[in-house]
Amino acid sequence: MSAWARDLGVQHYEADDNEGRITFLGDPxxxxxxxxxxxxxxxxxxSVGIVGRCxxxxxxxxxxxxxYVAVSEAEDDPAGDARPEATMADAMLRAVLSLKEEL
Known part of the structure; x- marks a missing residue:
């Protein structure tokens, strides 16, 4: 997961530091x-051998x-790969801000 974060250029949290704002977790x-x-x-x-994907x-x-939970899926795009809008950062930020406004 650390390699993925580095590849994306994301500052992430690791056990030996407190610098990152995102925690990458694996679920092998x-x-x-x-x-x-x-x-x-x-x-x-x-059908193409992808078993256990989330x-x-x-x-x-x-x-x-x-x-809050957001899932990007549609009948013609069950994995949400073609339309990930619901789970992208801007959508999540809007959802978090609306939750805070309700408090």
Missing amino acids: EGVLTRQLEMELTHPGPI KRFAIYAVGGVVK
Whole structure:
């Protein structure tokens, strides 16, 4: 995950520093993906051998409490790859700001 962050040029949090603002987490066995019910079960990816992939999603959590979940998926784009707008930074920022306004 650190290599991915470096490749993207993202300042991320690592266990030995407190500099980053984003924590990259891996889920190689799909445990979290299944617990969150975000496993992509559409037959399309499975038919080409992509098993256990997660949907494109973003979660806003505070102190371990999930406040907002966005999933980019559509009937013709179950993985959300073609239209990731719901999970992109600007959409998440709007959602977080609207949550803060409700408080």
